[in-house]
Amino acid sequence: MGAGFSKDDENDRTGALFQAIRRDRFQLATELISKGAGVNCMNNFGNTPLIQTCRNNRTSNRTGRAVESDRERFVSFLISNDCDMSKYDIYGWTALMYAEKNGHDNIIDILEKKDIMCSDDTETKE
Known part of the structure; x- marks a missing residue:
């Protein structure tokens, strides 16, 4: 028997990750990913942590x-x-589509810059 995590532990971590993101508790979400929740894991709606993060509406008050x-x-x-x-x-x-819909302008910039960098890397390798 290995010392790895059971499927139930993995499901619990994934559920906790999506709950943290929905509640805007991004530090907790970061910790959960650092402890083994997958950066590309998906919930029942096919949301990854990135998609879930961009799905939430932008908040505009001081906090x-x-x-x-x-x-x-x-x-x-x-x-x-x-x-x-x-x-x-x-x-x-996609996450970019949700970011555009919800007015996450800075996130749009982050995603587009990364996409451009990835495209440049692909062209360089060919």
Whole structure:
């Protein structure tokens, strides 16, 4: 028997991760990923952590600015940990589409810059 995690532990971690993201608790979400929740794991709707992060509406009050700053840092964390930005959820939406719909302008910039860098890398390798 190995000392790895059981499937139940993995499911618990994934559920806790998506709950943390829905509640804008990005530090907790970062810790859960660092402890083994997959950066590309999916919930029942096909949402990855990146998609779920971009699905939430932008908040505009004073505390909302801090939340949005945390959201942007979390997106950068996901990208630096090689999340798949091209995934679609069950509705055919990507993280970029949700970011555009919900007014996450800084996240749009982050995703587009990363996409351009990835395109440049692909062209260089060919």
